[in-house]
Amino acid sequence: MSATVLRVARLFDGVDGSTRERAELRIEDGRLRAIGDHGTLLREGDTLVERLDLSCTPGFLDIHTHFCYPVYGDFQRPTSTPARLGMLAQGFAQAASWLHQGVTAARDVGTSFDLDIELAELIAAGSVPGPRLAPAGRMLTMTGGKRNAFDHMKDEVSGAVAARRWTREHLKRGAVVIKLYCTTLLEEDVAGYLRRALATPDGAPDPGRWASLSVEEIRAVTHEAHKLGRTVAAHTAPAFGVNLALRGGVDTVEHGSDLDTESIALFLETGATLVPTLSVSHHQIAQEDGGRADPVFREFSLRRWDRIRSNVRRAHEAGVRIATGTDPVIPGMEYRSELELLVECGLSPSAALLAATRDAAASVGLFGEALGTLEPGKHADLLLFGDDPSERIGAIRDLREVWQAGRPVPPTPDPTGVIALEARHA
Amino acid sequence: MPRTVLRGAHVLDTLGDAPDLRPRDLLLEGDRVEAWLEPGEAVADAEVLDVAGAVVMPGLIDAHFHPFLVDVDPSIPRERHTLAFEFDHARRALDAWLASGVTTVRSAGAHQNLDVELRGLQRSGVLRGPRIVASGYLVAMTSGLRAGNEAISVEATGPDDARRVARLQIKAGVDQVKLYTSSSVGGGGGRMMGPPGWPQLDEDEIRAVVEEADHANVPTLAHATSEIAVMQCLRAGVHCIEHATRLDDDCVALLAERDVPIVPTLAIGWSLATFGVERGFGEHIARTAAAKQAIGIASLQKAKAAGVRIAAGTDADNSRCLLREECRLLVEDAGFSPFEALHAATVVNAQVLRREGEIGGLRPGYLADLLVLDADPLSDIRHLADVRGVLQGGQVRAWRKEASAGA
Numbered sequence: 001m002s003a004t005v006l007r008v009a010r011l012f013d014g015v016d017g018s019t020r021e022r023a024e025l026r027i028e029d030g031r032l033r034a035i036g037d038h039g040t041l042l043r044e045g046d047t048l049v050e051r052l053d054l055s056c057t058p059g060f061l062d063i064h065t066h067f068c069y070p071v072y073g074d075f076q077r078p079t080s081t082p083a084r085l086g087m088l089a090q091g092f093a094q095a096a097s098w099l100h101q102g103v104t105a106a107r108d109v110g111t112s113f114d115l116d117i118e119l120a121e122l123i124a125a126g127s128v129p130g131p132r133l134a135p136a137g138r139m140l141t142m143t144g145g146k147r148n149a150f151d152h153m154k155d156e157v158s159g160a161v162a163a164r165r166w167t168r169e170h171l172k173r174g175a176v177v178i179k180l181y182c183t184t185l186l187e188e189d190v191a192g193y194l195r196r197a198l199a200t201p202d203g204a205p206d207p208g209r210w211a212s213l214s215v216e217e218i219r220a221v222t223h224e225a226h227k228l229g230r231t232v233a234a235h236t237a238p239a240f241g242v243n244l245a246l247r248g249g250v251d252t253v254e255h256g257s258d259l260d261t262e263s264i265a266l267f268l269e270t271g272a273t274l275v276p277t278l279s280v281s282h283h284q285i286a287q288e289d290g291g292r293a294d295p296v297f298r299e300f301s302l303r304r305w306d307r308i309r310s311n312v313r314r315a316h317e318a319g320v321r322i323a324t325g326t327d328p329v330i331p332g333m334e335y336r337s338e339l340e341l342l343v344e345c346g347l348s349p350s351a352a353l354l355a356a357t358r359d360a361a362a363s364v365g366l367f368g369e370a371l372g373t374l375e376p377g378k379h380a381d382l383l384l385f386g387d388d389p390s391e392r393i394g395a396i397r398d399l400r401e402v403w404q405a406g407r408p409v410p411p412t413p414d415p416t417g418v419i420a421l422e423a424r425h426a
Numbered sequence: 427m428p429r430t431v432l433r434g435a436h437v438l439d440t441l442g443d444a445p446d447l448r449p450r451d452l453l454l455e456g457d458r459v460e461a462w463l464e465p466g467e468a469v470a471d472a473e474v475l476d477v478a479g480a481v482v483m484p485g486l487i488d489a490h491f492h493p494f495l496v497d498v499d500p501s502i503p504r505e506r507h508t509l510a511f512e513f514d515h516a517r518r519a520l521d522a523w524l525a526s527g528v529t530t531v532r533s534a535g536a537h538q539n540l541d542v543e544l545r546g547l548q549r550s551g552v553l554r555g556p557r558i559v560a561s562g563y564l565v566a567m568t569s570g571l572r573a574g575n576e577a578i579s580v581e582a583t584g585p586d587d588a589r590r591v592a593r594l595q596i597k598a599g600v601d602q603v604k605l606y607t608s609s610s611v612g613g614g615g616g617r618m619m620g621p622p623g624w625p626q627l628d629e630d631e632i633r634a635v636v637e638e639a640d641h642a643n644v645p646t647l648a649h650a651t652s653e654i655a656v657m658q659c660l661r662a663g664v665h666c667i668e669h670a671t672r673l674d675d676d677c678v679a680l681l682a683e684r685d686v687p688i689v690p691t692l693a694i695g696w697s698l699a700t701f702g703v704e705r706g707f708g709e710h711i712a713r714t715a716a717a718k719q720a721i722g723i724a725s726l727q728k729a730k731a732a733g734v735r736i737a738a739g740t741d742a743d744n745s746r747c748l749l750r751e752e753c754r755l756l757v758e759d760a761g762f763s764p765f766e767a768l769h770a771a772t773v774v775n776a777q778v779l780r781r782e783g784e785i786g787g788l789r790p791g792y793l794a795d796l797l798v799l800d801a802d803p804l805s806d807i808r809h810l811a812d813v814r815g816v817l818q819g820g821q822v823r824a825w826r827k828e829a830s831a832g833a
Contacts, residue, residue, distance in 0.1 A: 085543040088513045089552045118510030127514050415517070416554050419525045419824035421813060 003028040003046045004406060006382075007038055008056040012390045014357040014373035017350040019390050023056070027380040030405035034376055054400055055388040057353060058374050059104025059381035061360035062131070062335050064233075064254055064275050064325025067091040067098070067108055068115045084113060091119045094328065095130025096412040101335045102396070104381035104404050105371050106131040107325075107364055109179045109233050109254065110139040112152045117174040129412050132381075132404075134176035134367040136233065140166060140221065141181035142213050154181055160220040163213075167224040176367050178225045178232045180250065183212045183241035194300040212241055218248025229366030233275070239263055246270050252363050254325065257281075257304050259311045267320040273363035274320050276312045278341035279334075280327035281305050287330065312345040322347070323360035336396050339389075349393040380406035427456035430820065431469050434478030436802070437462070440772045441787045445765045445804055452482065454794045457819035461790050475822075480814055481802050483768065484788045485529030485795030487775035488749045489689050490668055490739025493519055493544060493558065494536050497745050500706045504574060516544060520555025522745040527810065529795035529818045530785055531556040532602070532739065532778065534647065534668060535564045537577045539598045554823065557795075559779050561604035561647070565591050565635055567626040570606055579606060585634035588627070592638035601779075603639045605632060605648040605664065608655035622718075623652025623672060632662035639665075645780055647689075653677055660684055666737065666778050671718060673725035678732045687735035687778055690726045692759065693752040694741035695719035705744060723760050730762075737778045738771040750810035757807040764807040794820040 004027045011023035013035065026034040026041040034041050042048055068091035070083050091111075098106060108116040116135035123130040143158040155170075157163045167178060186209040187193040193208050222232045231252065234245035239258040246253065246266035252273045256263070259274075267274060285305055288298045316322055324338045342352040361372025370378045386398035402409045413420075430453075437450040451463040453472065463469065494512050496519035523531060533541035539562035547553035564571075565588065566579035580595070582588040595603055607627045632648070639646045645665040650656045653674045656667055660680045667681070670688040681688065698707065698715035730736055738752045749771060756767040776786025785793055800812035816824040 084509060085513055085540065085547055086550075086552070088510050089547055091510075092514075093552075113509070115510060118508035121508065122510050122514055128510075416552065418822050419521060419554075419816075421525055421815070421824050421826040423826060423828055 003033065003043070005042045005046050005048050006056070007048065007050045007052060008054055008384065009052055010055040010388050011035070011374065012055065012057045012350070012353060012388070013375065014058040014354060015375060017354055017390070019055075019350075019388060025056070025374065025380070025382070027406040030380055030407075031370075032374055032376055032378050032380050035374065051384055051401070054384040054386065055395070056374070057383050057385070057389065058357040058372055059383055059402070059404065060102045060324065060335065060356040061105045061107070061364070061368070061371060062098060062103045062326055062338070063107040063109075063252065063323050063360050063364060064277050064327045065094075065098065065106045065108050066110060066327065066329055067094040067106075067130075067133075068111045068119060069329045070112070084115065087112065087115055088119070091115060092128050092130075093415065095119065095123060095128060095133070098335055099130050099404070099409060100402060100412065102383045102399050102402055103131045103335050104383075104402065105133070105361075105368075107134040107136070107177050107233070107367070109136045109177065109235075109325075110153055110181075111135065111137060114138055114173060114175075120174070120176070129409065132371070132379075134364055135174065136177045136179035137170060137173055137175045139179040139181045139235070140170070141184060142211050142217070144186075145181060145184040145211050157217065160214075160216040163217040164220040164224055167221045171224065171228060171230065176230055177364065178221055178230065180213060180218060180221060180232060180234045180245070182218065182234045182236040182245045183210050183238060185209070185237075186211055191294060191296050194296050198296070198299060198303065210238065210241070212244060213248075215244050215248045218245060218250065222249035222251075226365075231363070231365040231367075242266075246272055251365065252323070255327075256311065257308045259315065264315060264318050264320060267315065268318065271321070273323050273359065274312070274315050275323050275325040275363075276308060276345075277325050277327040277338075278308065278312070278345070279338045280329060281308055282337065282341055283330050283333050309345050312342070316345070316347055316351070321359050321363065322355045323363045324356040339396055340393055343393045350390040352393055353390055428820075429460070429469070429472035430454045430475055431463065431472045432475050432477050432482060432796070432798075434465070434476060435480040435482040435798070437788065438481055438483040438768075438802075438804070439788065440484060440765070440769050441789060445768075447481070447802065447804060452788065452794075452796075454817075454820045457793055457821075459788050459790050459792050459794050477798055477814070479800070481799045481809075482788070483797050483799065483803070484772045484786055484792070485797050485816065485818060486527050486749050486753075486771045486810075487530045487532070487738075487779070487786060488523060488528050488556070488740055488742075488752075489532045489737045489775045489778055490534045490691050490741045491523070491531040491556075492535060492741070493531070493533055493541055495743055496522070498743075504577075512540070516540075517553065517555070519745060520544075520553070520558075523556050523748070524554065524816060524818070525813070525824045526748045526750060527797035527799075527813050527816050528556045528749050529797075529816065529823075530559065530775075530779070530781075532559045532647075532775070533561050534649075534739070534741065535561050535578050535604050537563065539563055539595075539600070542599045557785075557818070559601045559781075560599070561602050562595055562598055562600040563591075564604045564606040564649070565595065565627070566606035567628075567631070570609075570626045582627075582631060585630045588631040589634040589638055592635040596638060596642045596644065600644065602645045602647055603635055605635055605646060605659070607632060607648045607650045607659055608652050623655065625652065625654045625658060627658075629658040629662050632659055632664060636663040636665075645778070647778075656681075660686060668739070669722070669741075670725060670729070671722045673729055675728075678728050678734065681729060681734045682732045685735065687737045687774060688726070688729055689737045689739040689778070690722055690760075691739050691741040691752070692719065692722065692726075692755040693739075693747045693749070694743060695722060696751065696755055696759075697742065697744060697747035701744060701746065719759075726760050730760075735774050735777070736766075736770050737774045738767065739775075750807075753803075753810055754807050764804045767807055768803060794818075
C-alpha cells in the first residue's frame with residue numbers, strides 16, 4: 001500500500017506543546033511513519049497532499065461523552081424500548097457530529113443498556129461514522145445509590161468482593177473504561193439542601209446526606225481494570241468524594257466541582273487526571289439564563305461555576321493533568337467550547353490543546369496508547385485548521401479537515417435529508 | 427401551507443378498473459394532493475417542481491416487510507446481533523425501500539415490537555423511511571417457530587392465552603395483529619419439527635385473536651402456507667392471508683366468498699432461488715424455494731382467476747428483493763398485466779392497510795406519496811427501476827441529481 005505525505009504550514013504535534021513550521025507527515029496503513037521538514041519524506045509512488053496554508057494538530061479526544069443519552073426517548077419511562085432506539089438514533093447522530101467537530105476519539109462514560117458498547121463496535125467496523133470509542137456501558141454505584149430516571153444506567157454493589165466480581169463481569173461485556181458513580185446525594189428536598197449549601201462560606205455541597213462507595217470498593221474496581229490496561233473514571237462532586245476516589249486509585253475524576261488542598265496533593269501523588277467538564281456547567285447556566293430555573297438552582301449553579309473555574313485554575317497551576325470532556329447531556333452542546341473555557345480558566349491555548357490531545361490520551365490507558373500526539377507509530381488522526389490554534393484558541397472554529405486513520409473523513413449525509421439517487425446505467 | 431406544482435409529467439392513476447395515464451400537472455398543498463391541473467395551468471403561490479417527461483404514479487406500498495431482517499449476514503451468529511446492529515440494518519433497509527419508491531411498508535413482524543418503536547422515531551422526525559405500519563411480535567403457538575427464530579414471536583396455547591397476547595399487542599400500539607398459523611417452508615438453519623405447512627395455531631385460538639383485533643378495529647394478517655391453515659384462518663375471520671403458497675379449490679372459493687386478499691410474496695421465493703447460495707443459505711434452501719415458487723404461482727393464478735384480491739409484498743431478506751421485483755414477478759411469472767401489478771402494489775395494499783382514500787392513489791385528498799419515473803411502467807414493468815425521485819407526504823425524499831427536464 002502506498003504512503004501519503006501530508007505537507008502543512010505548521011504542526012502542533014502534541015508532544016511538548018511547541019509548534020514547528022513547514023512540516024510534513026508520512027502516513028502508511030492509517031499510521032504515522034515519520035515526521036520531517038518539507039521535502040524530506042516523499043518517496044516514489046507516494047501521494048503528496050499539500051495543505052501549505054493550514055495548521056495541523058492531533059485529533060481531539062473528548063473523554064466525557066454520553067452519545068446515547070436519551071433525548072428523543074421518554075425520559076420518565078426510560079426502560080421502554082422507544083427510549084432504546086431513540087437513544088441509538090441520538091448516539092449515531094452525535095457520534096458523527098463530534099467527529100466532524102474534530103473529535104477523533106472519545107470515551108463514553110455511562111450509557112443505559114450498555115448501548116455505547118454496541119455503538120463502539122459499529123464505529124470500529126466502519127458501519128457508523130464516529131470517534132474511536134472507549135465505552136463504559138452502565139455505571140457502578142453503591143447500594144441505594146440509584147436515583148429515579150437513572151435507575152437503568154447503573155448497577156449497585158456493596159463490598160469489595162462484589163465490586164471486584166462486577167468489574168470482571170463488566171469488562172467481559174466490553175467496557176473499555178469503568179465508570180464509577182462514587183457519591184450520590186440522597187436529599188429528598190434538593191432545593192432545601194442547596195439553600196443550606198449556599199449558606200456555607202464557600203457554597204460547597206459537603207454538608208448533606210451522601211451515599212458513597214468505600215475506598216476498598218473503589219480499589220477493588222481499579223485493581224481489576226488496571227490488570228487489563230483499562231481505566232476507571234469517577235463521577236463525584238464533593239471534595240471528600242474526590243479524595244476517596246483518588247485514594248482508591250481512579251484514573252480520572254469527572255467534574256470535581258469541589259477540590260480541597262488534599263485533593264490537589266492526591267492528584268499530584270497519584271498522577272490522576274481532572275476532567276472538569278466545563279461545557280456542561282457553562283451550558284446549563286446559559287440555559288438557566290433563559291429563565292427556566294428555580295432561583296435557588298440558578299444561584300447554586302452560578303456559585304458552583306465560579307468554584308469550578310477557580311479549581312481548574314488552581315489545579316492547573318499546581319501541575320495537575322487536565323483533559324477535555326464535555327458531558328453533552330443537554331441538547332445544543334458542542335465540543336469546541338471546552339477548549340475555549342479552559343483558556344478562560346487560565347490555560348494557555350497550547351495547554352488547552354494538550355488537554356484535548358496528549359493529556360486526554362494519557363488518561364485512558366491502553367485505549368489512548370496510539371492516540372493524542374503525532375509521532376511515528378501513532379494513528380494518523382489529525383486536524384487541519386485555517387490558523388494556528390496554539391496561538392489563538394479561537395482558530396479551532398476554523399476547522400477545515402478532519403482525518404481519521406490517515407484519510408480525510410467524508411461528510412456524513414443527513415440521515416433525515418433527501419436521498420441522492422444514483423443514475424441508472426442500462 | 428406550502429404549495430408545489432409538479433409540472434410536465436404524465437400522471438398515472440391506478441384507482442380505476444383500467445389505467446388512466448395522461449398529461450397532467452399535480453398541485454400539492456402541505457402533505458396532500460390538492461388538485462389535478464391541466465398541463466401548464468397557472469397557479470398562484472406555488473413552487474414548481476419540473477418533472478417534464480416523467481411518469482408520476484402513487485408511491486408503492488410493500489405489504490410484507492420485515493425492517494430488521496434485510497441484508498443480515500447469516501454467518502453472523504444471532505447473539506452478535508446487538509440492538510445497535512439491528513437498528514443500523516433497519517435504517518439502511520428503510521432507506522433502500524424509500525429510494526426505490528416505496529413510501530409505506532406494512533411491517534409483517536418484528537421482535538420486541540421494535541417496528542412500533544421505529545414508527546415512533548419516524549413520527550418524531552428523526553428517522554427517514556417508508557411510513558411504517560407495525561405488527562410487532564407475531565402471535566404464534568407454543569413452540570411454533572423453530573429454535574433460533576422464536577424471538578420474533580409471542581407464544582400462546584388456548585384461546586384465552588391467545589386473547590391475552592393479542593390484547594397485549596394491541597396495548598403495545600400495533601397497527602395490526604400478525605398470526606403465525608403454519609410452519610415456514612423457507613429460511614435458513616434450525617430444526618424443522620414438522621412437514622412444511624403443518625398447521626400451528628388452531629382455529630379457536632385464531633378466532634380469539636381476530637375478535638380482539640376487531641374490538642380494536644385493527645386488521646389481522648396470518649402467515650398461512652398450506653390449505654388447512656388457510657381454511658382455519660378464513661373460518662376464524664382473518665383479514666388477510668400472507669404467502670398462501672398452497673391453495674385448493676375450497677380455499678380459493680372461501681377467499682373469494684369472504685373477499686379476503688392474499689399477499690403471495692413471490693419476491694422472497696425468487697430471491698432465495700436466485701441469491702440463496704450466494705447469501706450463504708445453502709443449495710437445499712435455494713432448491714426448495716424454487717420448487718415452492720412454482721406451487722405458489724399456480725395457487726396465485728387460481729385465486730386471481732376466481733376474483734380474489736391480490737396484494738403485493740416482498741418478505742425481503744435482502745435489498746435486491748425490492749417491491750419492484752414483486753411487481754415484475756407478478757407480470758413476468760404470474761401473467762399479470764403491468765396495470766394489475768401496479769394496482770396490487772398501490773390500491774389493494776392500501777385496502778389491506780385500511781388506509782384507502784389516503785394512500786395508494788394520487789387523487790385530490792390523498793397523501794402526496796409519489797413515485798417519479800423516467801418511463802412508463804405500463805409499457806414495461808421494469809421501468810419501475812427508472813426512479814427519478816420520490817415524494818412522501820409532499821416532501822422530496824429521494825432525487826436523482828443529474829435528472830434534467832425532458833430526460
